[in-house]
Amino acid sequence: MRLAVLADIHANLGALTAVLADVDARGADAVVCLGDVVGYGPDPEACVDRVRARCTAVVMGNHDAAVATGDGLDVLPADGAVAAEHHRAWLDADALAWLGGLPLAGTAADGAATLVHASPDQPAAWRRLDGVRQVFAQFEAFATPVCFVGHSHRPAVVSNVLGVTTVRPGPRYLINVGSVGQPRDRDPRAAYGLFDAAAMRYELVRVRYDTAQTAARVAARGLPPRLGSRLAEGV
Ligand code: ZN
DSSP, X not given: OEEEEEOOOTTOHHHHHHHHHHHHHHOOSEEEEOXXXXXXXXXXHHHHHHHHHHOSEEOOOHHHXXXXXXXXXXXXXXXXXXXHHHHHHHSOHHHHHHHHTOOSEEEETTTTEXXXXXXXXXXXXXXXXXXXXXXXXXXXXXXXXXXXXXXXXXXXXXXXXXXXXXXXXXXXXXXXXXOSSOOOSSOOSEEEEEEETTTTEEEEEEEOOOHHHHHHHHHHTTOOTHHHHHHHHTO
């Protein structure tokens, strides 16, 4: 069972298209999404359609919730709030209802993996996992060998056994797969995770795409220009 795990697509159709082509080339049995399909980027409609068609499980992100309901816009970064309001206007009722009906958590890989956008302990609180103690406390909040998260847009693998940095059978793992549509680890390439549940193998994959083309789409749709220019910097 090879699982492709996508997170934080953020309406970046160029990045999503490149990632799905890479998934197809490598071969995966299923594709899942950890939320934030929309927000920030220029193509929420096409990204929602693509994710609905390709993903066997999708959980809700904070931008999905804000776009679907109009609530929580005030806690987004200023340019993110502007984009979310545009997305709310652009998406049709069916797409908004789908986003608003997404679950906060899910499972995949025949029960081997928990899926959540921000943190398994309080999935609706959209917490940032940036403290060691806070990260280790997460292992009590899921029962599967692996829990996949997104939200920070920064890839990471944390084991419940200190010193274990490579995924292998035995330890349990909290894995951030990075972001498809807006990486923030100073690597502008799109990121996603490939997980082999039977072998307990994990690989972070990076895929090049045309960031300038997405930036041009950001401008063409009247979104804040910084949402396009930041993509080339990976921030
Ligand atoms: Zn995000």
